[in-house]
Amino acid sequence: MKTVDYIIVGQGVAGSCMALQLLKNNKSFVVIDDNAHKASAIAAGIYNPVVLKRFAIVWNATYQIQLLKKVFTSFEQLLNQKYLYEFPVFRIFNDENEKKTWLKKSDREDLKDFLSKDFTQLDQYNNIKQPLGTGEVEQTGRVDLTNLLPDFKDYLIENELCLDESFDYQTLQILEDKVIYKDIEAKKIIFAEGFHIKQNPWFNQLPIIGVKGEVLRVKTEANLPEAVVKAKEFLMPLGDKEYFVGATYDRDNVNYETTVAAKENLVNGLNQFLSDEIEVIDQKASIRPTVSDRRPIIGTHPKYKNLVCLNGMGTRGTMLAPVMVEELYNHLENGTNLDQESDISRFYTLLNEEL
Ligand SMILES: Cc1cc2nc3c(=O)[nH]c(=O)nc-3n(C[C@H](O)[C@H](O)[C@H](O)COP(=O)(O)OP(=O)(O)OC[C@H]3O[C@@H](n4cnc5c(N)ncnc54)[C@H](O)[C@@H]3O)c2cc1C
Incomplete structure (x- = not known):
């Protein structure tokens, strides 16, 4: 025994x-x-202290990020590999109201360290459609789980x-x-x-309520920033011109099957802000363990x-x-x-x- x-x-x-x-x-x-x-x-393993739908701070965000960095750095030391990547998350504005809300919230004590007021940072990328500009969330990144x-x-x-x-x-x-x-x-x-x-x-x-999520791996020759770019869907660089695109939220069909409908939704969402061609090379599905409260x-x-x-x-x-x-x-x-x-x-x- x-x-x-x-x-x-x-x-x-x-x-x-x-x-x-x-x-x-x-x-x-x-x-x-x-x-x-x-x-x-x-x-995707993205960590982001701000809820991007309503620009609200995540519960206990500052401490969560501090500990996340400590813990995943320990994994890096133990396994002698890099897993923690720090890069910004850019949120493309859908309308003027969102921009106003962002500006107002960026003065709040709990959000001021995370919401940048510079909305022009993606202007050099002609292939990203962002007529109203883009807000940058700081102190974000990805753990390569x-x-x-x-x-x-x-x-x-x-x-x-x-x-x-x-x-x-x-x-x-x-x-x-x-x-x-x-x-x-x-x-x-x-x-x-x-x-x-x-x-x-x-x-x-x-x-525990299952919320199914589907994601794509795509390839594109587009010139894109080393950052997450988010409108309805988000795009995250994986290297070698490959990108992670996600993610769907489905509470009704809680299973592990990939679907054509989700693929179309993700590609359409991407086409709303990216003017370059993309090639879908993989699709995956899984279930998030969410809780009623x-x-x-x-x-x-x-x-x-x-x-x-x-x-x-x-x-x-x-x-x-x-x-x-x-x-x-x-x-x-x-x-x-x-x-x-x-x-x-x-x-x-x-x-x-x-x-
Ligand atoms: C599409 C998608 C995108 C996401 N993107 C992000 C993101 O960018 N950032 C983020 O923070 N979160 C993200 N999430 C959420 C995140 O994935 C979950 O919060 C997290 O993975 C849950 O981790 P877990 O360890 O609880 O469960 P899991 O990762 O599901 O691990 C459970 C493990 O338990 C094992 N297991 C279960 N039962 C048994 C058994 N009886 N015997 C043996 N083994 C068993 C399973 O095989 C599995 O390996 C995303 C989720 C999805 C679906």
């Missing part, structure tokens, strides 16, 4: 950040992950810290002070399965205190995972209180305590 402090189910951005936190703190653990429909692997996650999984497997297989919920034995899974005994088990939480018999009553869900099960939930990263897993992991770790190891906004106890009445 192998004895560890923790089992982690899921090696998306949430489970990976938790594994790194445990590594840093010399805790023993095993990750179990089957790579099935990992939302984090197809996400597409490469980081498989690299980290290889590292975990090499160090005998990961089982590349599906977790079988029926096999878990829950005892008073530990859990036993096959030949592994752990003090606690942390479930970080993203939208697959719906298969988890202890946590599937939580109000737009906050993550972390903490222990009301009845089984050694079952732990780390979920609900929604549309912003890159920024949220590092802070949620820090908070959850301190709660589990040092007994600190969870922030009420992310504390699972707000949904305890939904969890079937008789399981």
Whole structure:
């Protein structure tokens, strides 16, 4: 029997950040992950402190960005690869009202460090249609999760810290002070399965709402900035004239199939602001684990205190995972209180305590 402090189910951005936190703190653990429909692997990995629909600050943004940089720099040091890219996000204005709102908000204390007042920065790019100008969000960038996650999984497997297989919920034995899974005994088990939480018999009553997203990889010879450019859709450079285009939001057809309709929507959205030819070279779909009140869900099960939930990263897993992991770790190891906004106890009445 192998004895560890923790089992982690899921090696998306949430489970990976938790594994790194445990590594840093010399805790023993095993990750179990089957790579099935990992939302984090197809996400653009953009981090952006401003909600671009209404120019509002993201919850706890300054601290989230600070910790994100620290955590993903640690991954870079551990794996000896670059994953963190800092570049601006440009938002093309749709009408004069948006421009006025942006200007007004850029004077606010919480937004002034993030919203630039210079609307002319894309003027040199003749192929980008932006008759009303473009606002720049500062302190933004991207974490290349597409490469980081498989690299980290290889590292975990090499160090005998990961089982590349599906977790079988029926096999878990829950005892008073530990859990036993096959030949592994752990003090606690942390479930970080993203939208697959719906298969988890202890946590599937939580109000995780799947929002399907489709993305494209395109190629174009256009002269474009090293930045995210966003109108209805966004375009993000990947190198070698390739770009990431995203993303759709579909709450009605929650599955992993790519569709012609989504491809057309994305291409049409792109054509609204880009006058050059594009060639679509790939299309992918996955499901965002969002929550009814737009906050993550972390903490222990009301009845089984050694079952732990780390979920609900929604549309912003890159920024949220590092802070949620820090908070959850301190709660589990040092007994600190969870922030009420992310504390699972707000949904305890939904969890079937008789399981
Ligand atoms: C199209 C799209 C674009 C996005 N773009 C961005 C973006 O630019 N920036 C951003 O911050 N966020 C973005 N997101 C959101 C982000 O992807 C999610 O918030 C985040 O990936 C959720 O991470 P997670 O670790 O909770 O889940 P996941 O990444 O889904 O990982 C869960 C893992 O658990 C494993 N698993 C589940 N059940 C089991 C089991 N029983 N046994 C073994 N393994 C299991 C799965 O195989 C998977 O590997 C995007 C999402 C989508 C769909």
